[in-house]
Amino acid sequence: MDLGEARHAFVSGGASGIGLAIADALAARGLRVTIADLNDEALAAVLAERGAHFRGVRLDVRDRAGWQRAKAEAEAAFGPVDILVNNAGIASDGKTLADMPPESFDRVIAINLTGVFNGVSTFAAGLRDRGRGHIVNTASMSGMVADLPGLGSYSPSKFGVVAMSETLRLEMAPHGVGVSVLCPSYVATNLMANTLRAGGQLSDPSASLLAAPMKPPEVGEMVARAIEEGRFYIFTHASRREAVEERHAAIVADFERM
Numbered sequence: 001m002d003l004g005e006a007r008h009a010f011v012s013g014g015a016s017g018i019g020l021a022i023a024d025a026l027a028a029r030g031l032r033v034t035i036a037d038l039n040d041e042a043l044a045a046v047l048a049e050r051g052a053h054f055r056g057v058r059l060d061v062r063d064r065a066g067w068q069r070a071k072a073e074a075e076a077a078f079g080p081v082d083i084l085v086n087n088a089g090i091a092s093d094g095k096t097l098a099d100m101p102p103e104s105f106d107r108v109i110a111i112n113l114t115g116v117f118n119g120v121s122t123f124a125a126g127l128r129d130r131g132r133g134h135i136v137n138t139a140s141m142s143g144m145v146a147d148l149p150g151l152g153s154y155s156p157s158k159f160g161v162v163a164m165s166e167t168l169r170l171e172m173a174p175h176g177v178g179v180s181v182l183c184p185s186y187v188a189t190n191l192m193a194n195t196l197r198a199g200g201q202l203s204d205p206s207a208s209l210l211a212a213p214m215k216p217p218e219v220g221e222m223v224a225r226a227i228e229e230g231r232f233y234i235f236t237h238a239s240r241r242e243a244v245e246e247r248h249a250a251i252v253a254d255f256e257r258m
């Protein structure tokens with residue numbers, strides 16, 4: 001999509017990290033941006049540093065009535081949403097599946113996967129009917145390869161986001177609406193601290209991603225460029241290519257045994 005023709009972007013989980021960086025990259029291209037987030041303090045801090053082309057709305061992506069209110073409020077202020085970024089997410093608790101409390105599994109799926117569906121359910125029909133726009137769903141490299149123990153809720157949530165995005169792409173393409181799925185590896189964000197704040201659990205509460213070499217603004221620019229280029233998969237770390245190739249080779253190898 002030519003971002004010069006887009007006016008309004010709506011970014012869930014937009015008050016921090018990757019979501020905020022995507023919001024900034026889109027705002028730098030002239031869009032008005034609504035950032036939706038659970039964290040009131042972060043919303044207030046972000047808005048205090050940005051101009052009138054930014055608005056914030058409090059939203060828990062699990063709350064379907066909240067999505068309707070957020071859409072009404074955002075579109076009353078900035079007009080129809082052209083770019084939807086379903087980005088809000090939390091980390092998993094790090095426990096093996098054998099030891100994972102069911103409510104911990106449910107929480108990660110509700111935020112990371114059903115939360116993305118809730119965004120699609122709220123905005124996709126309008127985008128389709130207007131015949132323009134773009135949807136970006138934030139998955140993860142953990143939605144491409146499940147090669148680490150302890151991610152037994154996170155990885156299924158992100159594989160689900162990839163699968164939902166692949167389906168959505170097929171459904172929206174005939175109507176001129178683009179879809180992308182963002183699959184980052186480690187990016188320096190407050191994901192761990194925000195997971196605890198959002199009611200999630202961590203085996204190691206001091207865990208942090210902040211030392212990761214890739215910083216969010218780099219990812220924000222990648223996403224803005226991918227929207228402009230109409231790219232579906234957005235990978236951020238070339239070093240993870242081998243892991244994807246290994247997984248696919250193992251799948252193909254079994255077909256060859258048939």
Ligand SMILES: NC(=O)c1ccc[n+]([C@@H]2O[C@H](COP(=O)([O-])OP(=O)(O)OC[C@H]3O[C@@H](n4cnc5c(N)ncnc54)[C@H](O)[C@@H]3O)[C@@H](O)[C@H]2O)c1
Nearest residue numbers: 013016017018038060061088089140186187189190191194
């Ligand atoms: N940082 C990484 O290494 C990494 C890697 C792969 C994927 N991701 C994904 O990127 C996305 C953004 O994460 P981040 O790393 O920027 O973390 P972050 O914690 O900096 O940003 C996530 C934002 O989502 C918000 N949020 C959490 N639960 C919410 C809810 N229920 N409703 C609304 N908002 C909610 C948080 O308040 C926070 O502002 C997530 O989906 C995450 O799974 C991150």
